[in-house]
Amino acid sequence: MREADDGVVIGKVEAELPAVTAEAKGEVKDFHFPPVLNGLDFLQSAVKSLSGEDGTPAPRDLKYAVLHLQAAAETLFKSRLAMEDPSLVWSQPAKFDQTKHEAGMFHSCGLVVALERLRDDVGIETAIDPKDADLDALANLRNRLQHFEAKDTTIAVQARTIPVLDVLLKFIDADVLPYDESPEAWDAQLQMDEIRAGFRHLKDFVDHRLDALQETLETFKDYTVRCLSCGQFAVMLDGAKTVHCALCGRRYGSGSDAAWEYSGTSHYSVVTDGGDTPVHDCSECGTTAVFATPVASSDDADVLICFADGNSFEGICQYCDRAADFAMEEAEMCQDCLDTRFAKF
Numbered sequence: 087m088r089e090a091d092d093g094v095v096i097g098k099v100e101a102e103l104p105a106v107t108a109e110a111k112g113e114v115k116d117f118h119f120p121p122v123l124n125g126l127d128f129l130q131s132a133v134k135s136l137s138g139e140d141g142t143p144a145p146r147d148l149k150y151a152v153l154h155l156q157a158a159a160e161t162l163f164k165s166r167l168a169m170e171d172p173s174l175v176w177s178q179p180a181k182f183d184q185t186k187h188e189a190g191m192f193h194s195c196g197l198v199v200a201l202e203r204l205r206d207d208v209g210i211e212t213a214i215d216p217k218d219a220d221l222d223a224l225a226n227l228r229n230r231l232q233h234f235e236a237k238d239t240t241i242a243v244q245a246r247t248i249p250v251l252d253v254l255l256k257f258i259d260a261d262v263l264p265y266d267e268s269p270e271a272w273d274a275q276l277q278m279d280e281i282r283a284g285f286r287h288l289k290d291f292v293d294h295r296l297d298a299l300q301e302t303l304e305t306f307k308d309y310t311v312r313c314l315s316c317g318q319f320a321v322m323l324d325g326a327k328t329v330h331c332a333l334c335g336r337r338y339g340s341g342s343d344a345a346w347e348y349s350g351t352s353h354y355s356v357v358t359d360g361g362d363t364p365v366h367d368c369s370e371c372g373t374t375a376v377f378a379t380p381v382a383s384s385d386d387a388d389v390l391i392c393f394a395d396g397n398s399f400e401g402i403c404q405y406c407d408r409a410a411d412f413a414m415e416e417a418e419m420c421q422d423c424l425d426t427r428f429a430k431f
């Protein structure tokens with residue numbers, strides 16, 4: 087972010103586009119990226135960097151791939167908004183001013199708002215949830231890369247970016263190119279051909295890695311959870327000492343450590359802040375490692391599963407608070423508690 091002359095903060099994407107300002111000043115003629123081509127240029131760079139020469143890009147390429155993919159998404163979503171009405175790109179459309187717009191001197195709306203406007207004001211064909219989990223994961227990865235240290239495997243980044251690329255390509259085909267009436271529309275079509283080819287290449291590479299795992303994953307699908315790094319169902323809770331992802335190699339520590347990481351909180355926070363714990367004791371192995379999350383065989387519903395031994399359970403026993411199968415369904419009571427109760431008579 088930088089301050090423009092009149093104190094208006096220029097949004098990140100605009101700041102990366104000196105072409106707009108330079109062109110507005112009439113200084114530079116051979117540096118011109120109209121919005122759609124600009125977005126596609128970021129996209130092409132991302133796809134190329136993600137693939138590398140032979141599917142194994144250098145770490146530095148991977149970093150720029152993520153930054154450029156995020157920039158591509160923002161630029162392309164906003165270019166479609168601008169085709170509809172340039173003021174929609176502004177965080178406050180009512181304050182739209184053509185001169186400032188051309189100079190890039192305005193706060194632009196964020197990604198979530200851009201997607202809401204595309205859905206509500208433009209009525210785009212491609213269904214994109216403004217809070218799409220894959221876009222969110224990409225934004226998080228971008229933030230980590232830009233502001234913190236980033237540690238991930240190549241395949242994790244590649245696998246993470248594929249769903250984002252997939253939705254972006256659909257969006258460009260259905261909602262951008264058909265509405266692009268600029269003189270550069272034909273160039274955009276040609277560039278998309280190259281991007282599609284690059285994407286297929288990348289997807290084949292990742293699919294190939296996944297195929298190699300498929301047979302194993304099929305056997306373990308009832309206790310395989312989605313990896314937080316690569317986003318694939320490839321973390322098998324098979325009772326191994328260290329929970330890890332079979333695709334990208336990400337390690338999560340013990341079953342208990344893993345369950346807490348998946349829950350997004352910690353034992354410490356639950357104790358200090360109070361409230362219900364999301365991680366429960368397992369009635370089979372006794373470990374505090376049961377968390378509700380989708381598994382490969384049921385990817386749209388949470389399953390209460392023990393990260394230490396892979397057992398899944400019906401619910402939490404109302405009497406002992408452990409994750410268990412119920413012996414008395416109506417009472418939500420586990421077998422142990424039922425036995426204890428009858429032993430008293």
Ligand SMILES: [Zn+2]
Binds near residue numbers: 335
């Ligand atoms: Zn993974």
Ligand SMILES: [Zn+2]
Binds near residue numbers: 370373375392393395
């Ligand atoms: Zn257990």
Ligand SMILES: [Zn+2]
Binds near residue numbers: 407
């Ligand atoms: Zn019980």
